[in-house]
Amino acid sequence: MSDIHKPCACSPDKGVSRRSFLRTSTVLASGVAALAASLAPLRELTDYTSIEQFMQKYYKEMTPQEMEKVLERITREVEQHYKIRPHVKDYKPMDGVEFVYCLNLTRCIGCRKCVHACVAENNQSQNPEIQYIRVLKLPHGSLDMEKGDHNYAPSSVPEKGFFYMPVQCQQCKNPPCVKVCPVKATWQESDGITVVDYDWCIGCRYCEAACPYFARRFNFTKPSIPKERLNPNMSYLGNRPRKQGVMEKCHFCIQRTRAGKYPACLEVCPTGARKFGNILDPESEVSYILRTKRVFIQLKEELGTSPRFFYYFDV
Amino acid sequence: MMRACKNYLTFLWRCTRIAFVGDWRYYAWLGLLSLFCLVGLNAYAKQIVHGLVVTGMSDQVSWGVYIANFTFLVGVAAAAVMLVIPVYIYGNEELHDLVIFGELLAVAAIIMCLAFVMVDLGRPDRFWHLIPGIGQFNFPGSMLSWDVIVLNGYLLMNVHICGYLLYCRYDGRRPAKWFYIPFVFLAIVWAVSIHTVTAFLYVGLGGRPFWNSAIVGPRFLASAFTAGPALIILAMQVVRWITADSPGGGVAPPPSGTPAPEAGARRPATLEDLELLASHLPQFASVPAEIRQSILMDAVVLDVAPGDALLRQGEAGNEVFFVLEGRVVVKREEKGRFRITRSVGPGEQFGETSALTKTPRAATAIAEEPACLLRLPADSLSKLMQIPQMNKIITWRMTERLMITDRALMILRSIVQVSMLINVFLLVNEIFKEFYSPTAHVASSQYLYFGLHGYHALVPWIWVAIAFNLVAMFLLVLPLSRSLKYLNVACVLAIVGIWIEKGMGLVVPGFIPTPLGEIVEYSPSLNETLVCLGIWAFGILCYTVLLRMAIPILQGTLSKATEGHGDFYHRSTETPTLGIPDVKTAHSR
Ligand code: SF4
Ligand code: SF4
Numbered sequence: 003m004s005d006i007h008k009p010c011a012c013s014p015d016k017g018v019s020r021r022s023f024l025r026t027s028t029v030l031a032s033g034v035a036a037l038a039a040s041l042a043p044l045r046e047l048t049d050y051t052s053i054e055q056f057m058q059k060y061y062k063e064m065t066p067q068e069m070e071k072v073l074e075r076i077t078r079e080v081e082q083h084y085k086i087r088p089h090v091k092d093y094k095p096m097d098g099v100e101f102v103y104c105l106n107l108t109r110c111i112g113c114r115k116c117v118h119a120c121v122a123e124n125n126q127s128q129n130p131e132i133q134y135i136r137v138l139k140l141p142h143g144s145l146d147m148e149k150g151d152h153n154y155a156p157s158s159v160p161e162k163g164f165f166y167m168p169v170q171c172q173q174c175k176n177p178p179c180v181k182v183c184p185v186k187a188t189w190q191e192s193d194g195i196t197v198v199d200y201d202w203c204i205g206c207r208y209c210e211a212a213c214p215y216f217a218r219r220f221n222f223t224k225p226s227i228p229k230e231r232l233n234p235n236m237s238y239l240g241n242r243p244r245k246q247g248v249m250e251k252c253h254f255c256i257q258r259t260r261a262g263k264y265p266a267c268l269e270v271c272p273t274g275a276r277k278f279g280n281i282l283d284p285e286s287e288v289s290y291i292l293r294t295k296r297v298f299i300q301l302k303e304e305l306g307t308s309p310r311f312f313y314y315f316d317v
Numbered sequence: 318m319m320r321a322c323k324n325y326l327t328f329l330w331r332c333t334r335i336a337f338v339g340d341w342r343y344y345a346w347l348g349l350l351s352l353f354c355l356v357g358l359n360a361y362a363k364q365i366v367h368g369l370v371v372t373g374m375s376d377q378v379s380w381g382v383y384i385a386n387f388t389f390l391v392g393v394a395a396a397a398v399m400l401v402i403p404v405y406i407y408g409n410e411e412l413h414d415l416v417i418f419g420e421l422l423a424v425a426a427i428i429m430c431l432a433f434v435m436v437d438l439g440r441p442d443r444f445w446h447l448i449p450g451i452g453q454f455n456f457p458g459s460m461l462s463w464d465v466i467v468l469n470g471y472l473l474m475n476v477h478i479c480g481y482l483l484y485c486r487y488d489g490r491r492p493a494k495w496f497y498i499p500f501v502f503l504a505i506v507w508a509v510s511i512h513t514v515t516a517f518l519y520v521g522l523g524g525r526p527f528w529n530s531a532i533v534g535p536r537f538l539a540s541a542f543t544a545g546p547a548l549i550i551l552a553m554q555v556v557r558w559i560t561a562d563s564p565g566g567g568v569a570p571p572p573s574g575t576p577a578p579e580a581g582a583r584r585p586a587t588l589e590d591l592e593l594l595a596s597h598l599p600q601f602a603s604v605p606a607e608i609r610q611s612i613l614m615d616a617v618v619l620d621v622a623p624g625d626a627l628l629r630q631g632e633a634g635n636e637v638f639f640v641l642e643g644r645v646v647v648k649r650e651e652k653g654r655f656r657i658t659r660s661v662g663p664g665e666q667f668g669e670t671s672a673l674t675k676t677p678r679a680a681t682a683i684a685e686e687p688a689c690l691l692r693l694p695a696d697s698l699s700k701l702m703q704i705p706q707m708n709k710i711i712t713w714r715m716t717e718r719l720m721i722t723d724r725a726l727m728i729l730r731s732i733v734q735v736s737m738l739i740n741v742f743l744l745v746n747e748i749f750k751e752f753y754s755p756t757a758h759v760a761s762s763q764y765l766y767f768g769l770h771g772y773h774a775l776v777p778w779i780w781v782a783i784a785f786n787l788v789a790m791f792l793l794v795l796p797l798s799r800s801l802k803y804l805n806v807a808c809v810l811a812i813v814g815i816w817i818e819k820g821m822g823l824v825v826p827g828f829i830p831t832p833l834g835e836i837v838e839y840s841p842s843l844n845e846t847l848v849c850l851g852i853w854a855f856g857i858l859c860y861t862v863l864l865r866m867a868i869p870i871l872q873g874t875l876s877k878a879t880e881g882h883g884d885f886y887h888r889s890t891e892t893p894t895l896g897i898p899d900v901k902t903a904h905s906r
Contacts, residue, residue: 040359148834184461186453205439214524223368247439
């Protein structure tokens with residue numbers, strides 16, 4: 003670089019050359035200083051990507067040993083940050099299981115208890131607020147979501163003339179979000195749950211644009227969870243704390259459902275509107291509902307996404 | 318091999334060096350752009366620390382101006398290369414030199430595109446996940462992975478074509494056709510593909526009815542072929558304006574009171590002179606002795622001093638000149654300003670166009686160093702042209718010229734004209750389809766054009782864009798825009814109109830209302846805007862530097878022949894007058 007003064011070196015006058023050398027150095031020095039000044043905000047960076055994290059392999063290519071190491075790293079990080087030692091596990095899908103969700107729209111009263119149970123179970127950021135479930139208030143007689151009210155006041159529920167429709171990830175059989183991801187950071191597991199690898203996502207938000215159900219949430223900044231509200235029972239593809247700049251979404255409470263429990267939103271529901279289970283088991287409640295109910299609705303059926311989330315009415 | 322490498326490295330080195338050399342205006346311009354770049358970098362550093370919250374984006378509107386600019390610039394990049402078609406397929410000579418400028422513009426535009434994608438990522442540190450082979454590349458499933466391939470491929474292709482053509486020009490040799498023509502044709506197809514793929518990025522999303530329409534692709538192309546050439550029309554005029562009155566090759570402008578063309582010592586040419594020519598022009602060796610003898614008859618050797626004019630624009634004349642020693646600069650007057658079209662060194666010719674076509678001189682030639690020239694009458698040239706090797710080299714040199722003529726700009730105008738008509742036609746189609754049978758999917762268009770449930774942030778913008786496009790269209794179809802003044806107005810309107818319409822007007826309404834019917838509006842934050850300005854400044858900086866390298870090469874002042882010649886000049890010490898006052902009077906006479 004110090005050679006850019008060369009153009010003038012053709013001049014036989016040494017003095018000129020020295021002067022121009024000085025000038026070039028001044029220009030260079032002030033350039034470097036300006037560059038440093040413009041990069042100054044980086045000093046506030048607290049959450050560096052460690053080499054270990056930078057080099058981490060793709061989920062599906064990791065050996066069990068490598069996964070162990072990653073889980074250890076996550077445990078360490080959570081402990082450092084929240085002063086709580088979590089149990090981080092990589093729950094795998096079970097054979098012969100395909101989860102579906104059924105939701106009884108006649109029963110739902112729009113209390114939004116599921117929304118908050120979900121936030122607590124899945125370590126969602128509280129500031130800024132991230133929620134996987136949206137409850138829409140709709141006038142009787144219409145399923146036109148454009149008429150839906152997203153911000154109704156919950157103290158007054160249920161209101162006359164309205165019904166309530168909670169919407170979360172529909173765990174599509176044919177998920178557009180998976181198709182568009184350029185780096186395969188999101189995929190459908192064998193039990194039908196579409197997951198995101200928070201350590202692989204590059205944060206392009208293409209999946210968010212592709213999802214027809216507004217089910218994906220992006221960490222626009224560092225998520226914050228109060229220490230006392232951290233759920234220490236964590237899974238790699240599920241509710242472990244996320245980082246800034248990655249995508250997340252409902253995963254049917256992987257850390258619960260893959261361990262044989264119901265999702266948090268179901269357990270908390272005061273009216274029993276929510277039903278969850280294995281569709282491959284003919285004895286399960288969801289199989290019974292889908293067999294016997296005459297009408298059930300898959301949202302935006304015409305898009306061909308084939309949701310694993312069914313809405314029905316008591317008739 | 319070693320020598321070729323060394324030669325190439327010298328070429329790169331000299332190009333790099335010349336990028337840092339210029340007059341005070343050049344430095345001021347670079348300084349200004351760098352300042353904006355740094356401001357943008359600063360804003361981006363903030364974004365890295367705090368995340369994308371510092372932008373106006375949200376879960377509801379998850380793409381904003383970054384992707385809007387990206388989309389617009391893909392269009393510019395794709396269209397720039399479309400100039401190649403008239404030149405290489407239809408052999409249109411007027412656009413010949415514009416091609417390199419067009420391709421350099423494409424290079425700068427793609428660099429900006431990649432930067433816009435980069436700043437839009439939430440995790441730029443994981444960029445490597447996108448690299449095929451190392452990361453996980455969701456190909457062919459994701460349109461975004463297609464975009465990664467086509468954009469980078471297009472960048473490489475254009476860098477190769479421009480780099481190779483410029484290097485050959487520098488080296489003074491004829492480019493090998495097989496080494497670049499296949500890429501030129503590939504680039505043409507590729508240019509359509511980068512656009513189509515980017516359109517498919519949106520079209521492929523079934524859950525967004527505003528984008529999920531077959532017309533988006535064609536509209537992308539039409540608007541790109543409007544905005545791209547329009548931008549080139551403006552850029553070329555800037556180039557023309559900058560290269561005007563720039564003295565060439567480190568030589569002070571000629572003193573005033575230039576002697577008449579007949580001045581300088583003259584003597585009949587001898588066989589030695591022809592040998593000297595052959596030593597600079599190997600093709601001349603193939604000229605048989607009897608032809609050499611016969612052309613000697615009327616050949617004259619001139620010894621001229623710097624500043625001597627050899628021929629003048631507008632004059633009649635049918636002689637051709639070959640340079641035996643020294644350099645001659647060829648300038649062209651346009652609207653009272655002079656532009657160097659090339660600098661001619663030993664073994665090269667000038668004046669052949671008039672000699673061959675019997676047209677008046679198209680430019681003025683002035684010696685910039687003490688020079689020795691061989692002058693031949695037209696029929697001697699015809700004899701030489703019968704020898705295939707000579708014919709080839711002379712014709713090739715005739716076409717390789719930095720001439721941005723008004724006619725070339727008018728050809729671009731007709732491209733813009735037609736594309737603009739198609740663009741507006743497709744817009745009308747879309748508006749009709751949306752509003753005549755308003756299905757549930759009309760909400761986004763309703764929001765864009767008229768506002769929805771009291772939200773109408775984009776309404777004024779889109780109507781301004783439409784108004785600009787319509788005014789531009791009328792200006793373009795009217796003969797009025799044959800005058801550059803109106804053409805420029807039309808181009809600016811078209812570019813701004815399309816930037817709004819295709820950037821913000823396409824990206825944002827796709828998200829409003831959300832798939833669940835919620836309306837959340839978007840407007841870019843200050844930080845986001847600064848990042849955008851930074852990237853634009855960086856792109857313009859790249860283009861400036863690329864032009865700074867390309868122009869002297871095209872003019873012939875930066876070439877292998879001028880190596881070690883003190884090829885850098887500071888314009889700051891020079892006055893912008895050319896000091897050949899009698900040319901104009903000669904011209905008007
Ligand atoms: S609802 Fe959205 S996020 Fe969930 S699987 Fe379907 S497309 Fe993906
Ligand atoms: S945001 Fe993440 S998960 Fe979504 S498409 Fe981009 S990389 Fe894939």
